[in-house]
Amino acid sequence: MFRLAVVTCVVLATGLAKPPPPAKADGGPIEPLDVEPVAFQEGGLRGNEDPEPVPLLEKESRTTHTLPPGRYYFTSPNYPNQYTNNYQRSFTVKGNNNQDITISCSPFSMESHSSCAYDYLSINERKYCGSSAPPATTVSELRIRIYTDYSVTATGFYCLVTIADGCRCGVRRTRVVGGADATAGQFPWQAGLVSTGSTRSWCGGSVINNRYVLTAAHCTENSSPSQIQVMLGDLKIGTSDSGEQRFSVQQIIQHPQYTSATGSGWDFSLLKLDREITFSNTISPVCLAEAGQTYADVTAIASGYGRVGASQPQATHLQHVQLPVWSQSRCQGRWGATLKSSMICAGGYPEGGRSVCMGDSGGPLVTEVSGRFRLIGVVSFGRPCAVANWPDVYGRVTEALSWIATNTADANTCTL
Incomplete structure (x- = not known):
């Protein structure tokens, strides 16, 4: 059997005084605190659940705030009084575990202009001004810019930012034969299996939660955990990519029904890593398939560091390629009895x-x-490689969902 290759939220501290923000729906005020952010524990905030201010440095024109789950806010300068002229401030807000971020701004009042050329609040490169507040929206990252020019002021805005408790799966930022180079963060769940101390991957895998990588059983059979390491965030083989992480393997869990890829099927193996994964823009989990779905006739994407042709060398850059998914009956016409339900x-x-x-x-x-x-x-x-009218065969994840859930119960799985 050959090995088939594939592959911040912030409270903007602007102004000498800190006026109280708007009242909550129950009538109680959301009180900012002039202290360090509260400590967080698993399950949410410890203590006060109100938004915590994370002041920006006054001399810092641009910064990034990576924050744990909770509610935060930022305001126009001098809020709720008239904001000041000639003010500029930019910053970025991210969750510390790739979580959803929700923003809503109310009240909202800035100088009006048809294209917001004068005063504006920009959220992810879209400007808002006048009384047209940004719509409540949920994103993976907030890029905020506040700008006021030399004349005309208004009462400004108060924006509440909520960072969800829990990470987001299946989110990406921006050579498989006939494939193309991937960009950083395009496939943040991609894993590369390497021999201990090496940088050249010989199999791939997928990050499915904060502790486990799912790969093929034929990649790990007859191997011990000490022989395998896992590379995450690895875009270019042999170079140190920004944010790249190397993990040792604590445990290999082969699917109990696996005997060989082309024999029994059930070509699944779980790698328990030696520590929790720190998620980032270039490393985050993929969502698992939905039970009961066949995914026949959808367009899928494969990614990996494998050969760029049957007689060609392995890619030095992560590759990806779009592939049509076949129905089971159609594929059976090619692979016959070799094709199993798994x-x-x-x-x-x-x-x-x-x-x-x-x-x-x-x-x-x-x-x-x-x-x-x-x-x-x-x-x-499969039949190496890229043979016309011959699809390659993959382990069907929907068939392994119960096994995955049972064997990764000690990990934190991201939500949709």
Whole structure:
């Protein structure tokens, strides 16, 4: 059997006085505190659940605030009095675990202009002015800019920012045969399996929570945890990418029904890492497939560091390629009795030229559902590589959901 390759929130401290923010719905005030942020524990805030101010340095023109779950706020300068002229401030707000961030601004009053050319609040490069407050929205990152020019003022705004408790799965930022170079954060769930101390991956995997990577059983059979390390955030092989992390493996959990990829199927293996994963813009988990879904005829994406052709070397840059998913009956027409219920097929373009290849085994096959990416397949086997009208075979993740849940119960799984 060959190894198929695939692959801040902030309270803006502006002004000498800190007026009270708007009342909560129950009538009680949301009180800012002139103290360090409260300590957080698993399950949410400890103590006061009201927004905590995280003041910006007065001389700092741009900064990033990476914050734990909670409610925060920022205001226009001198709020609720008239804001000042000639004011500029920019900052970014992120969750410390890739969580959803929700923002709403009320009240809102700035100098009006048809294109907000004078005074404005900009949220993720979209400007708001006049009485047209930004709509309540949920995003993965807030890029805020406050700008006022030399004349005309108004009472400004109060914006409440809520960072959700829990991380977000299936969110990405911005050579598999016939594939293209990935960009940093495009596939933040991509893992590379390497020999201990090495940088060249020989199989792929997917981050599915804060402690486990899902890969193929044929990648880990006859191996001990001490022989394998996992690279996350690795975009270019052999170079130190920003945010790249290396993990040792504490435990290998093979699917109990696995005997071989082309025999029994069930080509799944879980790697328990030696420590929790710190999520970032370039490292975060993928959402798992939804039970009961076949994903037939959807367009999926495979990614990995495998060969760029059957007789070609492995890629030095993470690759990705779009592949059509086949129905089970159609794929059975190609693979016959080899195809089991624990398998799913993708690829097989009539012209060939695009597929996974050796070195991509264990890597992810994902599809986008309602703006999030779900892991539907684990690269298993095929006819190397990119053979016309012959799809490659992946482990069908929907068939392994109960096994995954049982064996990763000690991890924190991200929400949709």
